[in-house]
Amino acid sequence: MDATILSRHEEQEEQQTADDILVERAKAGDREAFGELVRRHRAKVYGYARSYTQEPFLAEDIVQDALIRAFLHLGTLVDSRRFLPWLHRIVRNQAYTRLQKAPQKREQVFSGLSSAPSMQENTDWEDLDSILHRLGRRWSQPANPGETPEDVLVRKELLQTITGMLHCLSARERRIVESHFFDHLSPQEIARLFQISQANVYQLLSRSRKKLLQEKTRVAVDQYVLSRKEASMMKKAVLKTPEAFGLQTWVTCAMALHGMVNAAGRSFSLPMVMGLSGHAFRLTVVPEQIHIAGPTMFPFNEVLQQGLRNMGFSSHVVNDFKPGENIGVNANFVDPSLLGAKAREKRELSQMLPRALELIHRSIDRGYPVAAWDLFIPEFGLIYGYDDEQKQLHAGDNCGHNATIAYDHLGRGLMEDLFVLTLGEAVETDQRQMLIGALQMAIEHYRGTEPGCGAVNGLEAYAKWLEAFEKRGIEPNGNSYTLAVVHDARRNASAFWRELADTWTDSAFDAVRPSWLEAADLYGGIAEGYAELCLLFPFPAGGEPNAPAESQKAIQLLQNIQSQEQRAAALLENMQKALSE
Incomplete structure (x- = not known):
């Protein structure tokens, strides 16, 4: 031997x-x-x-x-x-x-503090309130004769974890939390004991719970990294810097999708990505002021995942994003320090952060970058590497950012929202199915049947935009940004139809090819109209959209564009009918 x-x-x-x-x-x-x-x-x-x-x-x-x-x-x-x-x-x-168990519910807010949640028979071990109430109920009671040894050990371990987490609270907060959950005192009794108002008791309990949730998330992240170490999976993996960072486009979600699908071997041009994902045909505005948030106020999950399906990919998402909640925030007007690392430290951790990190690790290990929202500013970027030892992600975008981000800074940007999107497996499709899917997305958006997020979509958006000019209440920076984004989209829409006409040579498309060429010309004219508006209201200063002369000229240009867009929407519907026959 x-x-x-x-x-x-x-x-x-x-x-x-x-x-x-x-x-x-x-x-x-x-x-x-x-x-x-x-x-x-x-x-x-x-x-x-x-x-x-x-x-x-x-x-x-x-x-x-x-x-x-x-x-x-x-x-x-x-x-x-x-x-x-x-x-x-x-x-x-x-x-x-x-x-075999049903999915666990999400964390809930403190509710019914004066009721009797401690009498619950079932405990959701993923829910902080449920754990605290169960532990509090059994804090000083002798072991139940019917309780299994496994329950005893699980209870003891959870008790140690929770009491350890309580150290994140101030001495006063901890005393009040323990009084309520472990000593079973009502808010009224706590108020008398500590000589404070009941309102203060509720505020302290609510604030303490938020702190505990943050600590729970930190522990979960640490446990996740530890589990990778114990499984000998700790490493540093950095992919090649995405070429998409060099793309000249205002539509950053299209940049991110381009970087993802091209890393997976699909050599799509930017116009092709914009067209198949529907972003070449989008228009979303915030009524009255035309806020800068408008172009990104869409349902990320539905729109981006459908766009990837149109390009032949399934996808996975971790989404703790709440469109419309931070509409009042304009990154161009905030103190620059609010965009930095120190400001992120003060913001809440998303409870979905551990899941997001797992999704990122899995995608990078497959060789695919990950699309994410608000990595540096409220735009889309790509994560293309990780370092477990340093707990850092390598990320960038086409807005001039390329740096590392701490694991626990993900989802703690200016908008305080977490959204990551990764490629799944390739799905079987063909050119005809891809185009039908893209047309369906574009038509639903034009007709306003896409799920709303507090803004106005498609053709209806023109009426709201014109109304804002007429009332002269437009915010210059947001208006000029919206114009730049839509101009870029329509320019790529024209290029998309031209590329289809030139490269999709299958005879099955002969009947609709003339419509493609017509659409290329129509969207080219729309892009020219937007180019004039961009010159009139350049980003970032935005010109004077509320001045009488500029406002009247903008209204005339927008009305002309609106008419062309109506023709374009009808043309797309005719294409869809022809392809579906």
């Missing part, structure tokens, strides 16, 4: 013997021996759990449950040499049990 093979065999035998000894000691009640067994095999056990679920947090929960059960039932293991297969079976059973 080869000496190397013999040496490995001897090492395996020695490890097996050592495991056998540890198992026998653990069966006799030696906790340190069981701890050593866990240390030796935890990474392997975690790997078992990950083979059943791709979610690292769920895998970690499965491992924790399995180890508790293994410790409690170790005495049932007859053959000490079968410890690892026996543990594997417990992991498998726990995985099947957890995967």
Whole structure:
């Protein structure tokens, strides 16, 4: 036998013997021996759990449950040499049990503090309120005779976690939280005890809960990174800087989509990405003032994922984005310090951050950059690398940003929203299906049937825009930005139809090819009209859109564009009918 093979065999035998000894000691009640067994095999056990679920947090929960059960039932293991297969079976059973459960609900706000939530029979172990109430209910009670040993250990572990988290509170906040949850005092009783108003009690409890949620998220992120370390997955992976960062476009979501699909081997031009994803035909405005947020006030999930499907890809999203909630924020008017790292530290962590990090790791490891919102400013960018040791992401955009971002700064930009989008698997499609999907998106947007986000879409947006000019209440910066974005979109719309006419040479498209050429000319004329408006109201200063002469000229140009857009929408509907026959 080869000496190397013999040496490995001897090492395996020695490890097996050592495991056998540890198992026998653990069966006799030696906790340190069981701890050593866990240390030796935890990474392997975690790997078992990950083979059943791709979610690292769920895998970690499965491992924790399995180890508790293994410790409690170790005495049932007859053959000490079968410890690892026996543990594997417990992991498998726990995985099947957890995967069959319904999805956990999202965290809820403090509600009904004066009611009796502590009488709940069921506990949602993912919900902070539910955990606190359960722990509080059982804080000073003796063990229930019917309570299983597993419940006792889980309760003890969670109690230690929660009490550890309480250290993020001030001394006063902690006393009030403990008084309410653990001493079962009502807000009225707490108010009397601490000589404060009931309103202050509610405020302190609400503020404390927010702090606890933030601490819970920090712990979850730390546990996620630790799980990668234990599974020997800690590394630094940085892809080639996306060429999309060099694209000259105001439509940053199209830039991000371009970088993603081209990394996956689909060599789409920018006009092709803009057309197939529907962004070449979009117009979204905020009524009355034409706020800068208008062009990005659309349902990210639906629009971007459908756009990727039109290009032949499934996708995955983590979305904690709430369109319209921060409409009053204009990054061009805020103190520059609010866009920096120190300002991010003061903003809330998204509870979905661990899931977002898992999605990013998985995509980068496949070689695909990740689209994300508000990485540096409220625009779209691409994440193209990570460094687990430093807990940093490598990211950039086509607005001049290219830098690292701390893991826990993701989703803590000016808008305080988290949105990441990754490519899934390629889906079977053809040119005809791709174009029909793009036309459907464009027509729904034109006709205003797309889900709204507090702004006005498509053809109806022209009426609101004209009304804003007539009332002379336009915000110059937002108006000039909207013009720049829509001009860029229509310029690419013209190029999109021209590229189809030149490159999609299949005879099946002969009947609609003349319509493509007509559309190229029509959108070219629309782009020229927007180019005039951009000269009249240049970004970022925006000119004087509320001055009588400039306002009247803008109204005339917009009315002409509106007429052309109506013709374009009708042309797209005719194309769709022809392709669907």
